[in-house]
Amino acid sequence: MTDKVLMKGNEAIAEAAIQAGCRFYFGYPITPQTEIAAYMAKRMPKISGTFLQAESEIAAINMVYGVASAGKRVMTSSSSPGISLKSEGISYIAGCDLPALIVNVQRGGPGLGGIQPSQSDYFQATRGGGHGDYHVIALAPASVQEMADLTFKGFDLADIYRTPVMILADGTMGQMMEPVKMKDYTPPDINKDWAVTGTKMMREHNIINSLCLDPESLEISNFKRYEKYKTICEKEAMCEEYLTNDADIVIAAFGIAARVSKNAVNEARANGLKVGMIRPITLWPFPKDAFERAAEKAKAFISVELSMGQMIEDVSLAVRCRKPVYLCNRAGGMIPSPEQVLAKINEIANMSNSK
Amino acid sequence: MSIVFEKPHALTDAALHYCPGCTHGIIHRLVAEAIDDLKIEGKTVGVAPVGCAVMAYNYFACDMVEAAHGRAPAVATGLKRAMPDNIIFTYQGDGDLASIGMAETVHAATRNENITVIFVNNAIYGMTGGQMAPTSLPGQVTQTSPYGRDVNVCGYPIKICELLSNLDGPEYLERVAVNNVKNVKNAKRAIKKAFENQINKKGFSLIEVISSCPTNWGMTPDQALAWIDEKMIPYYPLGVYKDKSAQKDSEVKA
Numbered sequence: 001m002t003d004k005v006l007m008k009g010n011e012a013i014a015e016a017a018i019q020a021g022c023r024f025y026f027g028y029p030i031t032p033q034t035e036i037a038a039y040m041a042k043r044m045p046k047i048s049g050t051f052l053q054a055e056s057e058i059a060a061i062n063m064v065y066g067v068a069s070a071g072k073r074v075m076t077s078s079s080s081p082g083i084s085l086k087s088e089g090i091s092y093i094a095g096c097d098l099p100a101l102i103v104n105v106q107r108g109g110p111g112l113g114g115i116q117p118s119q120s121d122y123f124q125a126t127r128g129g130g131h132g133d134y135h136v137i138a139l140a141p142a143s144v145q146e147m148a149d150l151t152f153k154g155f156d157l158a159d160i161y162r163t164p165v166m167i168l169a170d171g172t173m174g175q176m177m178e179p180v181k182m183k184d185y186t187p188p189d190i191n192k193d194w195a196v197t198g199t200k201m202m203r204e205h206n207i208i209n210s211l212c213l214d215p216e217s218l219e220i221s222n223f224k225r226y227e228k229y230k231t232i233c234e235k236e237a238m239c240e241e242y243l244t245n246d247a248d249i250v251i252a253a254f255g256i257a258a259r260v261s262k263n264a265v266n267e268a269r270a271n272g273l274k275v276g277m278i279r280p281i282t283l284w285p286f287p288k289d290a291f292e293r294a295a296e297k298a299k300a301f302i303s304v305e306l307s308m309g310q311m312i313e314d315v316s317l318a319v320r321c322r323k324p325v326y327l328c329n330r331a332g333g334m335i336p337s338p339e340q341v342l343a344k345i346n347e348i349a350n351m352s353n354s355k
Numbered sequence: 356m357s358i359v360f361e362k363p364h365a366l367t368d369a370a371l372h373y374c375p376g377c378t379h380g381i382i383h384r385l386v387a388e389a390i391d392d393l394k395i396e397g398k399t400v401g402v403a404p405v406g407c408a409v410m411a412y413n414y415f416a417c418d419m420v421e422a423a424h425g426r427a428p429a430v431a432t433g434l435k436r437a438m439p440d441n442i443i444f445t446y447q448g449d450g451d452l453a454s455i456g457m458a459e460t461v462h463a464a465t466r467n468e469n470i471t472v473i474f475v476n477n478a479i480y481g482m483t484g485g486q487m488a489p490t491s492l493p494g495q496v497t498q499t500s501p502y503g504r505d506v507n508v509c510g511y512p513i514k515i516c517e518l519l520s521n522l523d524g525p526e527y528l529e530r531v532a533v534n535n536v537k538n539v540k541n542a543k544r545a546i547k548k549a550f551e552n553q554i555n556k557k558g559f560s561l562i563e564v565i566s567s568c569p570t571n572w573g574m575t576p577d578q579a580l581a582w583i584d585e586k587m588i589p590y591y592p593l594g595v596y597k598d599k600s601a602q603k604d605s606e607v608k609a
Binding site: 052054058059060062064065069070089198208209 | 431
C-alpha cells in the first residue's frame, strides 16, 4: 500500500501493524477503538495471522505476554477502562523485558466515564500505569498519518529496547478520517535469543520471569532496567516545535489538543503576538530539552489538555518552574476550541504586558 | 551394573523447595517422565503459576514462562498460537486455576485450545500459608475459615472437571490422585495422555491431580495421604469426565 488512501485512525494503526509484521492481535471490544479489532478480524485470517477476541482485557494482555515470550511481534488495543485492566499484565511485560505494542484510544473517565475523546490517561501512560518501577514508551499521534507512522516506530522501539510501547491516542484520532500513506518498511534485524521457542536440546532452558525473591538481585534488575530507560530518554525523545524560536508564549499540547492549538497559534500570530507550540510526540520520554530551550526566551507556557491538567506537571518540571505554566483544558470528553485557546493566550499576553 | 531408576531428563538438578511430604514433587516427576517418554523436551514450553509451584520454572528443563496469578491459560494460548508446533503446558494450583483464573480456565477450555493443563488440587492456598481455597471442603479448617468452611457464607467447593465437562469445547478431562502407588501410576498414564492429545492436535486436556498439603492441613505426610482417601476423593471422585475422541470412536462403532 504505497498510495495515499483515506483511512480512519484506528484502521491506520491496524494496517500499519500488519505491514510492520505483526501477526498476532488479541483484544476485547470497547469503544472508541473497536475498529482496530474489526480490521484485524477481517485481515489476520487472510494472511495466516491470529486474531483472537479474548474473554477479557486481562486475558488479552496475557495472551500478548505469551506471544511476546515466543519472540514474535504482537499487539493489543483498548480504551481507558480496558487499559486499567491490562495494567497488571503490562507491568509483567515490563518486568520480563518483553517487547509488545499496546494501543490506548482514550475516552473520558474516571470509572466507566464516557466514550468521547480524552487525554486523562496521561499519568497512567507516562508513570508506568501498573505496579512497580517501570515505564512504557508512550507515543502520541496527532494525525491519522502519525497513527500509522508511530505504529511502525512503536514495534521497532519495543524490539530494540525490549520494552512495552504504548500508543496514547484519543477518540478523535481513532475515529477521524484523513489521507494516509504507509511507508516502505523493513523491520530491524533483532536477535531474540532470549525467547522461549524450545531448547531443541541445544541450549540451557530460557526462562521468562519477573519473580525475584532476593531483594539484592531485584534491586540490581531494577537499576539495570533504569540504565536502559536512561538511554531511551537520551535518544528517543521526540517533539514537533512550531514557531518557538522567538515565542514569548509557548503552548504545550499533544494529539488532538495540538491540532486545535495550532489554529490558535496562527490566529495569535496574525494578531501580532509571538506565540509558538511544542508538541510532544513521545510523552515518555518527555522532550524536556525543547522546553528548557524555549524557557530561555519565553515568558509563559500554556498546557492545553483534554484532562484536568496532567502533562502540565511535566511541563513545569521541564522548565524547572522558572516560568509560569498555565492550564487551558476541557475534560470528560469535551474538546477545547481554538477560540478558547486564543482567549487564554490573550489573557496571558495581557497579564505580562500589564506587569 | 545397569541404571534402573534415575531423575527424568526434563527435570533440572535444582533442589525442590516444596515442604516435606508435599506431593508436588511426585507430580513434577510425572510431568517430566511424560515429556521424556514422548521425547518432546526440546520443543516444550511450560507455564508456571503463582502459588506453591511458582518456581516450577527452575525445575523443568524445558523453556519456561512464569505467568501472572491465574493467567497461565491465556499465556499458554499466546504461546501456542505463536508456535503451534511446540508443546505448551501449564502447571497450576487450585487458587490460581479455580479462583482468580477461572475465566481464563473456562475460556481456554471452551476454545479447545490445544494445550495441556496440569491442575494441582490440594484444597488450600499453600504458598501464602494455608487460606481457604475454592476447592476447600465444607467444614475444612483453614487460616481464613478458622471455624471450618461454612457453605452458607463461602459457598461450596468448585468441582473443575465436572464444571468443564459441560462445555462442548474441551477434549479431555480426568481427575487422578497421587496418594498411593496405584493412583500415581494411573496419574502418570493420564498426564502422558494429556500430552499425547496435544501432539495429536486433539485440543484442550486438563488433568486434575488431587494432591496433599501436610504443612497447611496440619498433618503428618502419612495422615495427609490418608485424608485424601477419606475426605478428598469422596468429594472429588476420580475418573475420566470427558474424552471427546473416545466418545466419537464409540459413536462410530455403534
